Structures are given as structure tokens and as C-alpha cells.
Amino acid sequence: LMVWLRRTTHYLFIVVVAVNSTLLTINAGDYIFYTDWAWTSFVVFSISQSTMLVVGAIYYMLFTGVPGTATYYATIMTIYTWVAKGAWFGLGYPYDFVTVPVWIPSAMLLDLTYWATRRNKHAAIIIGGTLVGLSLPVFNMINLLLIADPLETAFKYPRPTLPPYMTPIEPQVGKFYNSPVALGSGAGAVLSVPIAALGAKLNTWTYRWMAA
Numbered sequence: 001l002m003v004w005l006r007r008t009t010h011y012l013f014i015v016v017v018a019v020n021s022t023l024l025t026i027n028a029g030d031y032i033f034y035t036d037w038a039w040t041s042f043v044v045f046s047i048s049q050s051t052m053l054v055v056g057a058i059y060y061m062l063f064t065g066v067p068g069t070a071t072y073y074a075t076i077m078t079i080y081t082w083v084a085k086g087a088w089f090g091l092g093y094p095y096d097f098v099t100v101p102v103w104i105p106s107a108m109l110l111d112l113t114y115w116a117t118r119r120n121k122h123a124a125i126i127i128g129g130t131l132v133g134l135s136l137p138v139f140n141m142i143n144l145l146l147i148a149d150p151l152e153t154a155f156k157y158p159r160p161t162l163p164p165y166m167t168p169i170e171p172q173v174g175k176f177y178n179s180p181v182a183l184g185s186g187a188g189a190v191l192s193v194p195i196a197a198l199g200a201k202l203n204t205w206t207y208r209w210m211a212a
Helices: 002-033 038-064 069-090 104-116 121-146 150-156 180-211
Strands: none
Touching: 002 038, 002 069, 002 180, 038 069, 038 104, 038 121, 038 180, 069 104, 104 121, 121 180
């Protein structure tokens, strides 16, 4: 019974996080619609995606104890999001309406850290977490440069008029505008470490709950 319960809990967690990652991607990805705030929103998007990736990936990796599992987890997220992209396209939205983030290379760095440090959990949290936070905004910006311009897509697509209280205020040039990748990477590197630690702790709590 305990083995069955443990496996069920494990797979349920993976499905829940993978589905939520898809929803978060579609919502956080709305930065393409806000011309004035595009890069500021990219920073927020980078932080949300790197922390979300690292919590699930490290949980899954430490659960199995096998380097490579984080990449497998990121692949699941990517497939879910491509399915969602297809669903939106099927509903009549433009093909570029959902931009699929690049999670897999960052997850590979987490796996590599775990493998290179001989499955050291703390190294995976500190070094792996930092690498995920640093790399994700870089890979995502490369992704944005290679695909059809999201702002072009947004302008071609009819949008409802925003009420006055929702109208974006022109941001101060020179703050967020300078380098969204650097800001996203810096904030992501700092925040991904404690979130990675949370993912590792979730593992402990899950085992403890199942053993009770």
C-alpha cells in the first residue's frame, strides 16, 4: 500500500505542476501584449518561470535520485505547453499567440550539477538553482529573437480597449529598459536558490507524510 501511495502522490504532483506550469506560461506570457511594459514584464516572466521550473525539477530529481530527471520534467512541461499552444491555435488564435518558453537547457544544467557533484543535494540547490536562474532569461530571449516578433503578432490581433485604470503608465527609460536579460538573470539566480531549497524540502515532507 505504501509503495502505491508513494507513487500515486509522486505522479499526482508531477501532473499538477506540469499543468499549472502551462497555465502560468500562458498568463505570464501576456507580456507580449503590453508594448510599453514589454521588457519590464519579461523580467517578471523570467523570475516566475525560473522559480517554477526549479521547484518542480529539483523535487522530481531528488525523488528519483537520478540525474536527467529534471530534464525529463522540463520536457513534460514543454510538451504540455505545445499542446496548449495547439489548442489556442485550434480556437482561431494566431500561431504565435502562445510563446513556448525554453526550459529544457536550464533543467539540463541542474541535472549536470547534480551529476557532477556526485548527487550532492546541497550543491544541486545552491549551484544548480543559481544556474537555472541565470540561464533561463538568456535562453528565453534567444527564443524571442528567433521566433516571429510577438509585438507584431499582438498588433495584428484585435484587442479590447483597456479601461482608464488599466492603461499602462509609460515606464522610466533607463531602469528596466536597459537590460531585461541581466535583471531577470540576477533576480532569478538569487530567488531560484531558496525556491530550489523549498523543492528539496517538499520531498522530505512528502516522504514524512507517507511514512506517518
